[in-house]
Amino acid sequence: MKTKIKTLYEQDYYLWLEETANLLRNNQLTDLDIPNLLEEIEAMGRSEKRSLYSNLKILLMHLLKYRYQPEKRSNSWRYTIEEHRQRITEAFEDSPSLRRYALEMFDKCYQDAKKLASKETGLSIEAFPNSSPINLEKTLHSDYLPE
Incomplete structure (x- = not known):
């Protein structure tokens, strides 16, 4: 799943956001794309x-x-x-x-x-x-x- 979500970040940003939110909501933390998630949070700031x-x-x-x-x-x-x-x-x-x-x-x-x-x-x-x-x-x- 981790590779899929990381690839998704490069191919469909909005879908990556939705999938990341779902992973967080379902407490599936090990499947998160942490490097890109951190980058996005820092960019928001x-x-x-x-x-x-x-x-x-x-x-x-x-x-x-x-x-x-x-x-x-x-x-x-x-x-x-x-x-x-x-x-x-x-x-x-x-x-x-x-x-x-x-x-x-x-x-x-x-x-x-x-x-x-x-x-x-x-x-x-x-x-x-x-x-x-x-x-x-x-x-x-x-x-x-x-x-």
Whole structure:
């Protein structure tokens, strides 16, 4: 069975997932394709982190644009800000330990957001503060919009 499930991983990923779930459900642990299962679990963790980073970067970029281009503020910007706040909040609800990761990478995320905001607005990168003027909590606060 072990060879079959390992071959299945290479030939039909979705069916491999179903079979792996069934093996786990039926406590048939010796038949599991452990190497590929571990790889998939680790990849899921990396994916969650990438998603969080991306959502926070977009949120910070839009907050910068909102602050430094007040004449171009739009409902679309406010929508994007709210949408990415919701995505991050949902990620924290599903995986509270991601908050620690968000705090760890907040400054790097801000630096990337600042570069993107500079490119998108046409403003010099020096127009934006060297470090974020707000912390993670304020960034995620639903009533916060920079003026």
